[in-house]
Amino acid sequence: MMYGFTIVDKLQKIDEDIQRSQLKYTNKRVLVSKEFTFDAAHHLHDYEGKCKNLHGHTYKVIFGLSGYTDSRGLMIDFGDIKDIWKNEIEIHLDHRYLNETLPLMNTTAENMVVWIYEKMAEALSLKEYEGARVEFVRLYETPTSYAEARREWMESE
Numbered sequence: 736m737m738y739g740f741t742i743v744d745k746l747q748k749i750d751e752d753i754q755r756s757q758l759k760y761t762n763k764r765v766l767v768s769k770e771f772t773f774d775a776a777h778h779l780h781d782y783e784g785k786c787k788n789l790h791g792h793t794y795k796v797i798f799g800l801s802g803y804t805d806s807r808g809l810m811i812d813f814g815d816i817k818d819i820w821k822n823e824i825e826i827h828l829d830h831r832y833l834n835e836t837l838p839l840m841n842t843t844a845e846n847m848v849v850w851i852y853e854k855m856a857e858a859l860s861l862k863e864y865e866g867a868r869v870e871f872v873r874l875y876e877t878p879t880s881y882a883e884a885r886r887e888w889m890e891s892e
Contacts, residue, residue, distance in 0.1 A: 759808045766801040766870055769816045773825055777833035777842040794828070795875040796820075798855060802867035811864050819858040824851060844882035848874040852884040 747753050776791040798820075802810045833842040840846045852872040859867045868886060875881040 755806065759804055759806055761804065764801050764803060764866065765810050766799050767810055767813070767816075768797060768799045769813055769820075770795060770797040771817075771820050771825065772796070773829040775828055775831050775833050779843060780841050782841075792876050795878075795881075796851060797871075797873040797875075799870040799872075800855075800859065800867060801870045803865040805865060811862075811867060815862070819855065823858045824854045844874050844876045844880070848872055848882040848884045849889070852889060856889075 745752075749755065772793055772795050774791060774793050776789060778789045779786045798816065800811060800816065804810050827836045833847070837847065837850060840850070851874060852869055855872065856869045859869065869889075871883055871885045873881050873883045
């Protein structure tokens with residue numbers, strides 16, 4: 736079956752074809768997700784294996800953030816997530832020696848994902864997003880290995 740491409744005859748115009756009160760569709764909590772990568776070096780303490788030596792990774796971070804949509808139907812602008820990442824978190828991670836730039840800890844994926852979660856949660860708390868919260872952060876150390884921090888674990892323990 737072939738589908739043809741159709742050109743829109745007329746773009747919808749706000750306050751003419753759609754009213755501002757119609758922009759918000761739901762009052763339900765929704766989750767948005769955004770991912771980032773960074774390159775960094777580290778080594779592990781009190782560990783017998785090749786990771787005790789200085790080495791590097793291309794890490795991938797995935798954020799899951801939830802909240803309620805505003806009058807436009809947006810929970811949070813993806814650009815705002817990127818700004819928080821760039822200004823509050825990535826500056827401590829990208830092209831850094833993590834053992835120096837992070838708080839004193841063993842720079843395991845498990846420790847790092849909790850620190851990243853806390854940084855994002857702190858940044859979100861300072862913004863005015865309706866009910867915004869971090870649901871999860873997943874930190875990939877390699878393409879097949881990751882650590883995860885989830886809200887229910889972070890808040891209950």
